[in-house]
Amino acid sequence: MNKQLTLFEDETKETTNHTAKSYTGIYAMHKYWSKKPYNIIREFILRYxxxxxxxxxxxxxxxxxxxxxxFTERKAIxxxxxxxxxxxxxQMINKVPIKLIQKEFSKLESEVKDVINSFYIVKRIDKKFIGTHFIWENGKLTEVWYKNDVKSRTKIIERPTQNDLELALSFSYNKIPYYYPKDRFFHNSRINANRENHIYELFTPRNLMALSLLMDRIEKIENKDIKEFFKFCFTASVGQASRMVFVVKRRGKFNSKSRKTERKEVGSWVIGYWVPKENFEINVRNCFENRYRKILKAKRELEYKKYSINEATNFEELLELKNLLLITEPAQKALxxxxxxxxxxxxxxPPHGNRQPYLELSMMWNSWLKKDVNYDDEIVISESKDRKKDIHNYYKLLNEVLDEIERILKPNRYFSLMFNSLDNETWINLLIHTSSLKFDLEKVETLEYSANSVVQDTRRAGLKTDFILTFRKNLNKTIKDIELISVKKNKDYIINVIENYLKNSIEKSLETYQILNLLISELLPQNKFFSLSEILNLLEMDFDKEGSKWTRRGI
Ligand SMILES: C[S@@+](CC[C@H](N)C(=O)[O-])C[C@H]1O[C@@H](n2cnc3c(N)ncnc32)[C@H](O)[C@@H]1O
Incomplete structure (x- = not known):
């Protein structure tokens, strides 16, 4: 048989069922969508x-x-x-001068802390407290949280007084003297973005005032690295300072008299631009300080890692003594x-079709950072009619990148590509396109997510898996067209292949990736392939699943 594929991991003794570690330390400093598990990425880098x-x-x-x-002493682009x-x-990889950062933070605090806190003053009889959280419902302030003493753990929750209302309403968008983002959204109902709305409307006027004051102060930091560090703390905390933070209601016996009460807890901004009817307005200084402390702690851990960064400005420099090249450009051009x-x-x-329109999702950060954004060259299927980003444009641009990867990869070296298990169209495009290139598909592996990862879709439990396809560049490959076969029409044949394998093997059940590898090894040499979702459906219909393994139903 054509040994184009390295099959069955039992033979190669390499682990293939990768379980993700949770995101802590530097990996948890800043939100991004579809973050991949570092331990698995590291395994692949070490392997290849x-x-x-x-x-x-x-x-x-x-x-x-x-x-x-x-971290593993390779050069990275x-x-x-x-x-x-x-x-x-x-910011993930930069080591920062911790002492200077702490000094700058104290300076920054001394200049803005009191001013920002004055925006949240809660006057009670003859005392003044600092409000920590405010709940708004349908545009009306309904609850005020504060503490008797900043260090106290117990919060006081009250209905707002006339004073609280007047203070909150004394701010208005058009009276803010500092920079704040004025762009409008692209219309995209999938991410709750409406072209009538501006980014700044994600914040209450009071929080927008505090944020713009804070950013103005950060912009004045002279040392570029320290300035970038604080901007990073800013963008990492800005979502939590927005009106997108929802109220979590918990019912239960929460007070000493065992009366049933409802407790309101702070949610968190996850994705998109949904402003719930009932939402939090959190003290901007607290959001920023909490995030700063977390980031600083993570950065301290980096101090003990033995590595250094020598950033190159182009590829030739990277070949010499440098080890890092970062490029903000469309891949189809940069490569x-x-x-x-x-x-x-x-x-x-790669970007997964219409799952996450990254540039639209990052608008809030990019506009606070005053970055120019190239929307035209994004590889995405966007539901925004304002953008003309359809499936044809997606495949055209993605395929251009695949062509470039084939060109720049050394012969016989590897290319690993992760993608979503239910992205059937992507799978079909990928297989058709890579088979037209000098790539052999060597391996299909699965990637299991850890419990705390946010896989933002609603996949059925059995399919909660992403795939990692690894190709090898083979200059001697004879390129042939491949044919997509119908799984329904070829059901008996496909089941037969799986059954035959099980009959001749000591194993009585197989993992999804093993089945896929088996079918690929059988079909690709005949220039045939199959739809992934149809195979997954067939497994659900005709096989039983125990744990992560499939056995033939009724046997
Ligand atoms: C699935 S995400 C990668 C997430 C990453 N694995 C992580 O762990 O954070 C895909 C990325 O492709 C980027 N992207 C979209 N179009 C692009 C293009 N034309 N060139 C380069 N990057 C692009 C998006 O901005 C997004 O960051």
Missing amino acids: TEKGEIVLDPFCGSGISVTESI GVDINPSAIFITK KEIPDNSIDYVITD
């Missing part, structure tokens, strides 16, 4: 490269592949069209600057 070799991620997002390449993504990536046969390994998690 040696120290000093070049790893490229053309869609690097929050930069996990970049950090793991640097991270490309992303999203300025916020490259900004986050750089053109890289010479043929020069990259040792490519690992990437």
